[in-house]
Amino acid sequence: MFLAMRAEVEDALEEALTSLDFPTDDLGIETPPDDVDAVLASSVAYRLAGEAGMAPPQVAGTVADEIDETALTYIETVETQGPYLNFLPSEQYFAETLDTAQSDTYGQLSDRETSVVIEHTSANPTGPVHVGRARNPIVGDALARVLEYAGYDVDRHYYVNDAGRQIAVFTWAYETFEESELPEPERDAAEYEMVRYYRKGNSYLEEADDEAVEAAEAEIQTILQGLEDGDEETYERVGEVVDTVLGGMRETLERLPAEFDEFVKETRFMRDGSTDEVVDRLKELDEAVYEEDAWQLDFEDIEKNLVFLRADGTSLYTTRDLAHHEWKFDNYDEAVTVLGEDHKLQAEQLKETLELLGHDTDRLSTVHYSWVNLPEGGMSTREGTGVMLDDLLDESIDRAREEVEDRLGERIRDDELTEEDIERIAHQVGIGAVRYDVVSKQPTKGITFEWERALDFEAQSAPYVQYVHARACGILDEASAAGHEIPTGEAVDADALTEPEAEDLLRSIAAFPAVIEEAADERRPHIVATYTRDFAEAFNTFYRECPVLDADEKTRQARLALVAAAQTTIANALDAIGVAAPESM
RNA sequence: GGGCACGUAGCUCAGUCCGGACUAGAGCGUCGGACUUCUAAUCCGACGGUCGUGGGUUCGAAUCCCACCGUGCCCGCCA
Numbered sequence A: 001m002f003l004a005m006r007a008e009v010e011d012a013l014e015e016a017l018t019s020l021d022f023p024t025d026d027l028g029i030e031t032p033p034d035d036v037d038a039v040l041a042s043s044v045a046y047r048l049a050g051e052a053g054m055a056p057p058q059v060a061g062t063v064a065d066e067i068d069e070t071a072l073t074y075i076e077t078v079e080t081q082g083p084y085l086n087f088l089p090s091e092q093y094f095a096e097t098l099d100t101a102q103s104d105t106y107g108q109l110s111d112r113e114t115s116v117v118i119e120h121t122s123a124n125p126t127g128p129v130h131v132g133r134a135r136n137p138i139v140g141d142a143l144a145r146v147l148e149y150a151g152y153d154v155d156r157h158y159y160v161n162d163a164g165r166q167i168a169v170f171t172w173a174y175e176t177f178e179e180s181e182l183p184e185p186e187r188d189a190a191e192y193e194m195v196r197y198y199r200k201g202n203s204y205l206e207e208a209d210d211e212a213v214e215a216a217e218a219e220i221q222t223i224l225q226g227l228e229d230g231d232e233e234t235y236e237r238v239g240e241v242v243d244t245v246l247g248g249m250r251e252t253l254e255r256l257p258a259e260f261d262e263f264v265k266e267t268r269f270m271r272d273g274s275t276d277e278v279v280d281r282l283k284e285l286d287e288a289v290y291e292e293d294a295w296q297l298d299f300e301d302i303e304k305n306l307v308f309l310r311a312d313g314t315s316l317y318t319t320r321d322l323a324h325h326e327w328k329f330d331n332y333d334e335a336v337t338v339l340g341e342d343h344k345l346q347a348e349q350l351k352e353t354l355e356l357l358g359h360d361t362d363r364l365s366t367v368h369y370s371w372v373n374l375p376e377g378g379m380s381t382r383e384g385t386g387v388m389l390d391d392l393l394d395e396s397i398d399r400a401r402e403e404v405e406d407r408l409g410e411r412i413r414d415d416e417l418t419e420e421d422i423e424r425i426a427h428q429v430g431i432g433a434v435r436y437d438v439v440s441k442q443p444t445k446g447i448t449f450e451w452e453r454a455l456d457f458e459a460q461s462a463p464y465v466q467y468v469h470a471r472a473c474g475i476l477d478e479a480s481a482a483g484h485e486i487p488t489g490e491a492v493d494a495d496a497l498t499e500p501e502a503e504d505l506l507r508s509i510a511a512f513p514a515v516i517e518e519a520a521d522e523r524r525p526h527i528v529a530t531y532t533r534d535f536a537e538a539f540n541t542f543y544r545e546c547p548v549l550d551a552d553e554k555t556r557q558a559r560l561a562l563v564a565a566a567q568t569t570i571a572n573a574l575d576a577i578g579v580a581a582p583e584s585m
Numbered sequence B: 001g002g003g004c005a006c007g008u009a010g011c012u013c014a015g016u017c018c019g020g021a022c023u024a025g026a027g028c029g030u031c032g033g034a035c036u037u038c039u040a041a042u043c044c045g046a047c048g049g050u051c052g053u054g055g056g057u058u059c060g061a062a063u064c065c066c067a068c069c070g071u072g073c074c075c076g077c078c079a
Helices: A002-019 A044-052 A056-066 A091-100 A135-149 A165-176 A190-207 A210-229 A232-254 A274-284 A317-331 A341-356 A389-408 A419-439 A462-481 A500-521 A526-545 A553-576
Strands: A040-042 A075-081 A084-089 A115-119 A153-160 A262-265 A288-291 A294-297 A306-309 A334-340 A364-369
Touching (some): A002 A040, A002 A044, A002 A056, A002 A075, A044 A056, A044 A084, A056 A075, A056 A084, A091 A500, A091 A553, A115 A135, A115 A317, A135 A153, A135 A334, A135 A364, A135 A419, A135 A500, A135 A553, A165 A190, A165 A210, A165 A232, A190 A210, A190 A232, A232 A262, A274 A306, A274 A317, A294 A341, A306 A317, A317 A334, A334 A341, A389 A419, A419 A526, A462 A553
Parallel strands (some): A115 A153, A115 A334, A153 A262, A334 A364
Antiparallel strands (some): A040 A084, A075 A084, A294 A306
């Protein structure tokens, strides 16, 4: 309803300005502060003051007079308050919100008929997922969900770096060392078992005598060359290592949950000839230079050259990524990539090169996040330093379980939680808290990992918002048990919501689709997380001030509809950022 | 050295892109209140800020521009 109302306000304002011969390039539409009753406002009068030769408040008055309120559906009146034009909502605005927000699909915007591929995580398949890179799947998955809500047709891809040196080292190490030489795995899972070979191989290369290292390097080089030459047996050897490790990583990621439609292997673009083919085209570009036996691109705006073909004639990661992105452009309308800030330069060069190859790079957007570091420094799979995501999730679930159990004695509600309920809540809250903590912050800000902070269940965290959902479900359950019907359609009576706390909640409900739209357009899922927090506040205030079940018939009906609308809104808002919405807790 | 990002209460963060009702909002912590009530993982109140610093643009700057300071990342024929 908010979106329709906003469109109406824009049209009306533009029309009024046109008929007054004022420019319409900046309508100055903004959200008014909380203590103003309007749903939207405009500060356009400031900008027009000079041209009109009047003070801003007078301009505002003139514009307001020009707007025909009777022609508006969702706006009752247009008032001025000093230089501001305030648009006050009509009864219909509230009534329609109260009805439509009860739909299970509330917040789902109309189909944009646009396909988007979102590539995220894409961590090298060398070992267990650690917290340093955990921002990627969480932000990536949340963004994918937000884009789906916003009406895009979304595919999630994990780009598998299976052609690099580290994978050749891994394959060599896996085939060379005996399990008896390795330490016990930290967990009974494929990637924890496998990473031991990788670490062993790397330390061997650092510590063994020159002759032994030379022999190992020769074997590693053979593997790399085998991949480059398209040798089937080499692909199978490497594939076994990659698929095994990836299988384990995938299970961890699914706990978040972060699932993928496709794991796209880098070697695919070597085998199908598209990397060679893109190299041929790159050589033809005006920016292509052949220096020191290697083919490079010399950009106008970027300091550093991009080498796309080594002196030995082999391709590089970015060369293959170019073929990968051309493939994305062939198959999707838009492409979004979630990358660490250490890949910024590479991403710029990629984009610039795609532009040179004649692609419309407006179709490509990149979301960067900064690494999560430990107080003592960065996390490394190779060195085995860092906090594993599995351990963080386990610990968070354990703490959530303790919280639930501690609270059992004080529970007023007599819904008798079963063991299963406790386990369900522990998972929903524990994982939700980790996820929420990550999505609610702007990804560009640095995070230093501290257990205590990561596991903080206090306000402004997932449980605070989840509790709102549980409370709403509790009321709806009681209502259902008492045989109260929840009014929909013509039966809803938004007029009966006279308390300001109830109206504020309804306004907050109405804003949800616009929040989804903004978060999707700007590729910033944290906007949805901020919204859930504000929404929870509005709900809790309403909860305190406005009893539902004990209210008189008419009020109860209206408030029940409001609670039902609040429940679907917060359930979907949490769903959009991938946080579970518990029905009780 | 160069490029990019970040710098808002003791701590963790919103707000910054698109300047306006901002005499800057939350939460944690501290202090003081509210459970015979639809679940207190809640709510209410108090204390707490030269929005890194200095200049500039503007009727108006946390928000735009410039310089500087601090922190992080990048500057490989690695990925």
